[in-house]
Amino acid sequence: MAIRRKKSLTSGALAVAGAALLVGAVVAQPAAAVDLPHEPVAYFSAGENLTGRQTPVDIGNADCHNLSEPALSAVNFTASDIKVYYNRDCRTGLPDKPNDWYYALGSLGWANFAFPALSYRVVG
Structure with a gap:
């Protein structure tokens, strides 16, 4: 059981780390906001x-x-x-x-x- 639990914790830790990276990438904004056009x-x-x-x-x-x-x-x-x-x-x-x-x-x-x-x- 200890091995399973350790594996479970490792998977959980990886999931949390991956989620943190994803949130960081989504939240990151350029220094200056640019209003881009919506037509050609x-x-x-x-x-x-x-x-x-x-x-x-x-x-x-x-x-x-x-x-x-x-x-x-x-x-x-x-x-x-x-x-x-x-x-x-x-x-x-x-x-x-x-x-x-x-x-x-x-x-x-x-x-x-x-x-x-x-x-x-x-x-x-």
Whole structure:
């Protein structure tokens, strides 16, 4: 019986620990609440967390687009993906550092950027 009881306690302890992890994950909230759209839309925002002036994305046009002002965040609630560039004219690389970097903003997603976004291209 002692073995069964120990096994039962171990299973119970695992269940409690698992429940605590689940509750912690559900309760965890991002530092800033973001109000996401509920219809197909894509836009860049001048501020972090989709704040500030918004610049709409031309989802139907796969050409390179330079943003009228740098963007620190964007949302993409469409079926297309968006390549976000930290340089004008859809040139890859970090600001003033040529390389092959760009940010891939997937369908049904949003992001804050590590560097100001300056141009974009719709793909897919």
